Amino acid sequence: NPGAAPPRLPFSRVTQEDLAFFRTLLPGRTITDPDLLKSSNVDWLKTVEVCPQGGNTGLVGGSVPVFDEIILSTSLMKQVITFDNISGILTCQAGCVLENLSNYLEERDFIMPLDLGAKGSCHIGGNVSTNAGGLRLLRYGSLRGTVLGLEVVLADGRILNCLATLRKDNTGYDLKQLFIGSEGTLGVITAVSILCPRKPKAVNVAFLGCSSFQQLLETFQCCRGMLGEILSAFEFLDASCMSLLEKHLKLTNPITESPFYIVIETAGSNATHDEEKLHKFLEEVMTSSLVTDGTVATEATKIKALWSLRERVTEALTHEGYTYKYDISLPVEKIYDLVQDMRGHLGDMAKNVVGYGHVGDGNLHLNITSPSKDPALLAAIEPYVYEWTSKWKGSISAEHGLGLKKRNYIYYSKPSEAVALMGSIKAMLDPKGILNPYKTLPDNIH
Ligand code: FAD
Numbered sequence: 001n002p003g004a005a006p007p008r009l010p011f012s013r014v015t016q017e018d019l020a021f022f023r024t025l026l027p028g029r030t031i032t033d034p035d036l037l038k039s040s041n042v043d044w045l046k047t048v049e050v051c052p053q054g055g056n057t058g059l060v061g062g063s064v065p066v067f068d069e070i071i072l073s074t075s076l077m078k079q080v081i082t083f084d085n086i087s088g089i090l091t092c093q094a095g096c097v098l099e100n101l102s103n104y105l106e107e108r109d110f111i112m113p114l115d116l117g118a119k120g121s122c123h124i125g126g127n128v129s130t131n132a133g134g135l136r137l138l139r140y141g142s143l144r145g146t147v148l149g150l151e152v153v154l155a156d157g158r159i160l161n162c163l164a165t166l167r168k169d170n171t172g173y174d175l176k177q178l179f180i181g182s183e184g185t186l187g188v189i190t191a192v193s194i195l196c197p198r199k200p201k202a203v204n205v206a207f208l209g210c211s212s213f214q215q216l217l218e219t220f221q222c223c224r225g226m227l228g229e230i231l232s233a234f235e236f237l238d239a240s241c242m243s244l245l246e247k248h249l250k251l252t253n254p255i256t257e258s259p260f261y262i263v264i265e266t267a268g269s270n271a272t273h274d275e276e277k278l279h280k281f282l283e284e285v286m287t288s289s290l291v292t293d294g295t296v297a298t299e300a301t302k303i304k305a306l307w308s309l310r311e312r313v314t315e316a317l318t319h320e321g322y323t324y325k326y327d328i329s330l331p332v333e334k335i336y337d338l339v340q341d342m343r344g345h346l347g348d349m350a351k352n353v354v355g356y357g358h359v360g361d362g363n364l365h366l367n368i369t370s371p372s373k374d375p376a377l378l379a380a381i382e383p384y385v386y387e388w389t390s391k392w393k394g395s396i397s398a399e400h401g402l403g404l405k406k407r408n409y410i411y412y413s414k415p416s417e418a419v420a421l422m423g424s425i426k427a428m429l430d431p432k433g434i435l436n437p438y439k440t441l442p443d444n445i446h
């Protein structure tokens with residue numbers, strides 16, 4: 001069971017001196033009462049009970065302790081440090097909640113370069129530590145490009161001040177990249193500087209229906225050609241997702257029932273120009289019947305309603321019982337083949353097999369549900385899903401990271417020499433194994 005506690009490995013164990021140190025360092029802010037720690041000791045999916053913690057919205061069991069680890073919460077580190085409204089470069093503490101940063105920037109005519117369904121709780125430090133992707137990656141790129149600098153506290157207490165606010169700096173190794181996506185295993189991120197785009201003057205969202213995934217892919221190609229630089233998101237969900245949204249969240253499907261649904265967002269600086277391009281595109285895909293039905297929103301509340309059909313799939317799934325989540329990168333034309341193959345492979349063992357995700361990033365969210373935890377179902381899914389992904393040279397974790405649950409499957413997406421080098425870097429930066437032990441790296445390299 002991927003979420004189960006692993007065997008004890010030669011990592012440090014917490015001592016009374018450790019606890020005494022933190023009690024002196026943070027008087028009144030160290031919590032040891034098990035009841036008060038309950039919500040921090042369980043992950044968002046409630047699948048791992050058993051480190052630095054941000055918003056605790058991670059989905060791979062990376063943010064919760066396994067044995068006796070101390071959780072470092074960033075919740076009180078929520079200050080914006082600087083914002084330059086010429087360059088759009090924001091510097092802030094790691095515990096800023098993503099949605100608060102978005103609001104702060106939007107008041108100043110800028111936006112965050114990432115957006116995800118967990119924005120109300122996740123911290124920017126957690127986003128950087130997981131190298132979160134989200135709904136805007138297609139347009140603004142990943143955090144590997146938008147993060148300009150980091151302040152990181154190393155395992156021996158040294159503060160690494162790489163909090164640059166320059167777009168270009170080629171002086172030596174780009175050390176911040178080591179910490180982006182390292183899931184708290186190499187250092188504690190305490191501040192982030194990030195390049196933020198201007199808030200678009202015109203946003204449109206089109207919600208379209210397609211009768212096959214092939215037609216969805218052709219719509220994507222047409223969309224990229226005809227919308228070009230104003231395209232800011234291309235997401236999909238399948239009919240199974242839509243029925244869960246209707247059933248559990250009482251959301252309404254705004255168009256005719258279809259096997260596939262697409263959310264397309266445009267973001268530009270000239271509403272007339274954008275609407276003209278969008279309508280030409282819609283005319284093209286409707287007349288060529290790539291798309292069977294659709295609706296467009298330009299006004300904020302309708303835009304939000306259309307986006308919630310994509311953003312709330314995760315929430316709808318939680319009402320179906322136990323969810324086995326697979327966050328897979330594949331060649332974009334293969335992403336739905338995995339859903340179909342998995343349905344054939346599982347037959348009636350699973351209650352739901354659904355597919356949704358970020359088409360533009362070649363990132364599928366394959367979710368399989370059963371009324372409760374089912375070891376036989378898990379054995380039918382894993383390692384089948386990882387072998388399938390590896391065969392198509394995909395990634396077994398596109399954006400959520402490996403955490404506790406997927407740490408031992410890293411070899412499906414990385415050669416052993418690479419994993420060994422990761423182990424050497426980990427040993428150099430965290431020789432006592434005090435930083436988020438049992439996460440990201442497989443047990444066999446410690
Ligand atoms: P936590 O869960 O608290 O921690 C995550 C990892 O980062 C842990 O390993 C933790 O140790 C480490 N960490 C946290 N803070 C620090 C720090 N300051 N320094 C060092 N390490 C740290 N993810 C996506 O990529 N794309 C999506 O579209 C997306 N949508 C989501 C939608 C929903 C509804 C939910 C619940 C989750 C979604 N996620 C998505 C997953 C999750 O929100 C991201 O992984 C997010 O970046 C986690 O941030 P957090 O602050 O909650 O981190």
Ligand code: S2G
Binds near residue numbers: 134
């Ligand atoms: C998304 C959220 C987590 C999941 O909705 O884009 O990353 O797999 C996901 O449901």
Ligand code: ZN
Binds near residue numbers: 358365399
């Ligand atoms: Zn996602």
